[in-house]
Amino acid sequence: MVCAASQQSNLAVRVEDISKTFYFDTNQLLSLKHHVLSLLHRMSGAGGRVLHPAGQKKDVLKAVNFDIGWGETVAILGRNGCGKSTLLRIIAGIYQPSKGLIQTHGRISPLIELGSGFHPDFTGRENAILYGKILGLTRHQIASKLDKIIAFSEVGTYIDRPVRLYSSGMISRLAFSVATEVEPDILLLDEVLSVGDISFQAKCKKRMREIQERGTTIIMVTHQVGAAQSWAKRCIYLKDGVVVADGQSKEVVNLYQKDNM
Amino acid sequence: MSIAYTAERFVSLAKTRKSLLWGLAVRSLLVRYQGSVFGFLWTLLSPVLQIAVYSLVFGVVMRVGMKDYWLYLFNGIVFWGIISSTLLEAPASILGSSRLVSRAGLPSEIIPCRIVLTLLLNYLIVLPVYLACFFMFRGPLTIHFAQILFILPLTLMFCLASALILAYLGAIFRDIQHFIQVIVQLLFFTTPITYVAERITGKLEMVLQYSPFTAVVSMNADALFLGRMVDPTHLYVFSLWTLALWGVAFLVHTRFSSTAIEVV
Numbered sequence: 001m002v003c004a005a006s007q008q009s010n011l012a013v014r015v016e017d018i019s020k021t022f023y024f025d026t027n028q029l030l031s032l033k034h035h036v037l038s039l040l041h042r043m044s045g046a047g048g049r050v051l052h053p054a055g056q057k058k059d060v061l062k063a064v065n066f067d068i069g070w071g072e073t074v075a076i077l078g079r080n081g082c083g084k085s086t087l088l089r090i091i092a093g094i095y096q097p098s099k100g101l102i103q104t105h106g107r108i109s110p111l112i113e114l115g116s117g118f119h120p121d122f123t124g125r126e127n128a129i130l131y132g133k134i135l136g137l138t139r140h141q142i143a144s145k146l147d148k149i150i151a152f153s154e155v156g157t158y159i160d161r162p163v164r165l166y167s168s169g170m171i172s173r174l175a176f177s178v179a180t181e182v183e184p185d186i187l188l189l190d191e192v193l194s195v196g197d198i199s200f201q202a203k204c205k206k207r208m209r210e211i212q213e214r215g216t217t218i219i220m221v222t223h224q225v226g227a228a229q230s231w232a233k234r235c236i237y238l239k240d241g242v243v244v245a246d247g248q249s250k251e252v253v254n255l256y257q258k259d260n261m
Numbered sequence: 262m263s264i265a266y267t268a269e270r271f272v273s274l275a276k277t278r279k280s281l282l283w284g285l286a287v288r289s290l291l292v293r294y295q296g297s298v299f300g301f302l303w304t305l306l307s308p309v310l311q312i313a314v315y316s317l318v319f320g321v322v323m324r325v326g327m328k329d330y331w332l333y334l335f336n337g338i339v340f341w342g343i344i345s346s347t348l349l350e351a352p353a354s355i356l357g358s359s360r361l362v363s364r365a366g367l368p369s370e371i372i373p374c375r376i377v378l379t380l381l382l383n384y385l386i387v388l389p390v391y392l393a394c395f396f397m398f399r400g401p402l403t404i405h406f407a408q409i410l411f412i413l414p415l416t417l418m419f420c421l422a423s424a425l426i427l428a429y430l431g432a433i434f435r436d437i438q439h440f441i442q443v444i445v446q447l448l449f450f451t452t453p454i455t456y457v458a459e460r461i462t463g464k465l466e467m468v469l470q471y472s473p474f475t476a477v478v479s480m481n482a483d484a485l486f487l488g489r490m491v492d493p494t495h496l497y498v499f500s501l502w503t504l505a506l507w508g509v510a511f512l513v514h515t516r517f518s519s520t521a522i523e524v525v
Binding site: 089093095116119131134136 | 367
């Protein structure tokens with residue numbers, strides 16, 4: 001279940017016993033035959049919601065628990081496939097947990113694969129407006145921020161050209177500008193802090209510091225210890241869907257490095 | 262997830278995401294004919310060409326002897342377009358917007374709503390043209406035309422429920438999008454779009470009179486072409502189907518919406 005935390009709560013995110021199971025064999029999942037068989041299985045009184053033979057499911061997250069307070073920046077550290085992106089999507093409300101409770105408070109801006117929602121045939125301006133709306137802004141709010149978004153993204157006159165003419169760097173820059181300009185309460189980042197060239201990266205860092213100072217809660221998912229350490233005081237080390245360590249970045253990073261050497 | 266959760270989600274989305282829905286609908290209306298020479302004109306051109314084909318096939322070759330048959334077709338085909346396009350577009354819709362849903366965080370419920378809204382806008386663009394043609398070739402509009410004011414909202418509710426069901430199921434069971442094409446073709450010929458409902462007789466009549474498609478298309482023909490009161494039976498049949506579909510839509514949303522997002 002997902003629900004909004006109460007106003008008086010001083011937590012931005014509360015993750016309570018979250019588990020997530022994926023059913024892997026997509027051919028099985030997608031075939032009608034399988035579901036008909038499951039249904040017959042259920043009707044015959046054999047029990048169980050859906051028939052999933054052993055080995056076809058994977059518990060990506062196993063009873064994950066943590067709280068994140070207002071204005072905290074937390075890095076979730078882990079190797080590929082440890083469940084960190086799934087966890088981020090559950091916090092963003094994109095995925096539903098299989099078990100457990102997730103509470104979030106305020107507007108969430110998820111940055112997962114920058115510019116992935118952009119339509120190639122529409123201009124940068126049109127895409128920016130729609131992306132802003134997806135992130136929860138009204139038309140007027142976007143209109144008032146649009147100039148700043150365009151200026152920050154450095155796409156210049158390309159803003160009124162179709163996005164298919166953009167370089168990948170331009171797309172990332174525009175998406176990053178929109179997502180950070182909407183002033184979210186909680187910003188979720190999935191390995192997206194290496195946007196653009198060196199000078200734009202410097203701008204990104206400056207923008208990120210501003211967001212931190214504004215009191216925005218930032219949750220970032222990464223496998224790079226450098227990024228984790230430079231942005232977050234607190235790290236959560238996730239291994240095979242289980243929280244192995246949660247604490248001071250330095251200590252958690254040390255443990256992570258020792259573990260993965 | 263419970264049905265209460267589903268209901269709550271719909272209400273909160275309806276309140277907060279109107280502008281997003283509108284933006285997506287306009288975008289899909291514009292993108293459909295982007296890059297073509299006639300562009301937006303295709304919204305009108307495509308039903309006109311369809312009507313020309315059917316007038317030729319049914320009017321000339323099969324000799325349907327109805328007066329102003331082309332106008333009857335015009336009305337029927339444009340109206341049927343809302344229903345058939347809903348059924349055809351919905352099954353692949355979440356799949357088609359998978360990046361928006363699974364990465365940018367677009368609420369998946371918006372997508373079926375977007376389909377129906379786009380089709381409504383499309384219809385509202387073509388409707389005045391039909392009414393003008395009717396006025397010019399058949400005479401003044403009667404009070405019966407006003408019945409569209411309840412037929413259309415009811416049709417949209419029917420379409421929205423269908424779109425929700427098909428969008429989620431279609432994302433999980435990919436066979437549906439292929440299967441539905443045959444179904445829509447079957448529905449086109451078993452629904453009084455190219456002929457008048459009274460022409461159906463025999464055993465088929467028994468089945469078709471309880472079809473929601475026959476009911477709604479007949480109501481539309483009564484209101485916007487024949488200029489008479491709709492058959493109350495049609496209204497009951499169609500309303501009941503709509504209600505039942507909404508029941509199914511809630512169940513499907515509750516059971517399948519989260520799975521659908523994970524598999525696209």
